[in-house]
Amino acid sequence: MRNLGPQWEHHRLAVQGLRHTTLLGALVIPVALVMEWSLQHLGFGDANLARAATRIGGMFALMVVAYAYVRWRGHALRHPELLGTLLMWIVGVMGGLCSVDTGGFESPYNMAVVPILVLWVLAMPGGARAALAPMLGGFACYELVLFGLGPAVGRPGYAIALTMFQVLSIFVLVIFSERVHRWRTRATIASTTDALTGLLNRGYLYQRTELLIARRRRRPTPLALILFDLDHFKRINDQHGHAAGDAVLRHVSALTLEHTRSEDLCARMGGEEFLIVLDDCDPESAMHVASRLRERVEASAVLAGSTPLQVTLSAGVAICPAEQDLDLDHLMHEADQALYRSKHAGRNQVQFATG
Numbered sequence: 001m002r003n004l005g006p007q008w009e010h011h012r013l014a015v016q017g018l019r020h021t022t023l024l025g026a027l028v029i030p031v032a033l034v035m036e037w038s039l040q041h042l043g044f045g046d047a048n049l050a051r052a053a054t055r056i057g058g059m060f061a062l063m064v065v066a067y068a069y070v071r072w073r074g075h076a077l078r079h080p081e082l083l084g085t086l087l088m089w090i091v092g093v094m095g096g097l098c099s100v101d102t103g104g105f106e107s108p109y110n111m112a113v114v115p116i117l118v119l120w121v122l123a124m125p126g127g128a129r130a131a132l133a134p135m136l137g138g139f140a141c142y143e144l145v146l147f148g149l150g151p152a153v154g155r156p157g158y159a160i161a162l163t164m165f166q167v168l169s170i171f172v173l174v175i176f177s178e179r180v181h182r183w184r185t186r187a188t189i190a191s192t193t194d195a196l197t198g199l200l201n202r203g204y205l206y207q208r209t210e211l212l213i214a215r216r217r218r219r220p221t222p223l224a225l226i227l228f229d230l231d232h233f234k235r236i237n238d239q240h241g242h243a244a245g246d247a248v249l250r251h252v253s254a255l256t257l258e259h260t261r262s263e264d265l266c267a268r269m270g271g272e273e274f275l276i277v278l279d280d281c282d283p284e285s286a287m288h289v290a291s292r293l294r295e296r297v298e299a300s301a302v303l304a305g306s307t308p309l310q311v312t313l314s315a316g317v318a319i320c321p322a323e324q325d326l327d328l329d330h331l332m333h334e335a336d337q338a339l340y341r342s343k344h345a346g347r348n349q350v351q352f353a354t355g
Helices: 005-041 049-076 080-100 108-123 127-149 156-192 202-218 233-240 242-258 283-299 328-344
Strands: 223-230 265-270 273-279 301-304 307-310 313-320 350-352
Touching: 005 049, 005 080, 049 080, 080 127, 127 156, 202 265, 202 273, 202 328, 223 233, 223 242, 223 283, 223 328, 233 242, 233 307, 242 265, 242 273, 242 283, 242 301, 273 283, 283 313, 283 350, 313 328, 328 350
Parallel strands: 313 350
Antiparallel strands: 223 273, 223 313, 265 273, 301 307
């Protein structure tokens, strides 16, 4: 997964949504046990509270374990939606068992199916494609348990009408989830990326770097910054126009992504200045990345109409060792000073911060 704003935010939202839904499930399920007891004493089901407690207690334990796992290992989940889908299927089975003992198709639990799916749509990103499997699968599990183990349907027309209402609600929710997904995507792109280059914007880069700082407290690793800008960029704008300058910025941004790892943070800081944050990167590797990028930019050309434009860059590299607390402002200052030396030494080169 390329570590850009929209993709990373989608993963973060999926993990966050999964954490919230499992926590909500863990909080609501004890209420379901009270509801089960109340319904059975009002005449629904067989009043077997011990069996109800065992069944609902198992669902509570599942939600607690799932929440704990997502809470502590969510960042390592490559596909949190798959775990969420599995949980929704299990919830469908358990919900069906609850309905079996409380009136079958006439159980009040039937009316809880749609609200649960609404909460899922609001919590999880991904749109219709991500919503279909957990929602339809969970509902199918619920209905199969109800049809297979439930009591004989006393009012077939009511059961059919209720099932049609639930299916229609699911498809409406799928359409709604797609609209929510598109809105989230537009909002995420606008708030995390630079509109011209597609790199992270300055504000979002600082947010992501704060997360790196917090993670380094748990697992110290060396962190490197590469700060670079394009040499004589103003001359390109003046002689060839801003459209040519924009093409150069997009070209250099593409090369930057090409020569960095998926987990590296690449941002346009403003104008022709760029920053790369490389976590778990030693000085030699950071200098290698910067030098390779400089050589690649120098060797390539950007067409401004029919005129090829040669571009070079100057860069400064600074590193924070694993054993040292990270002060981002200080590290940025060191990288900026190294960039300043590159400029004054003749441009088109990389300098390492002397500290």
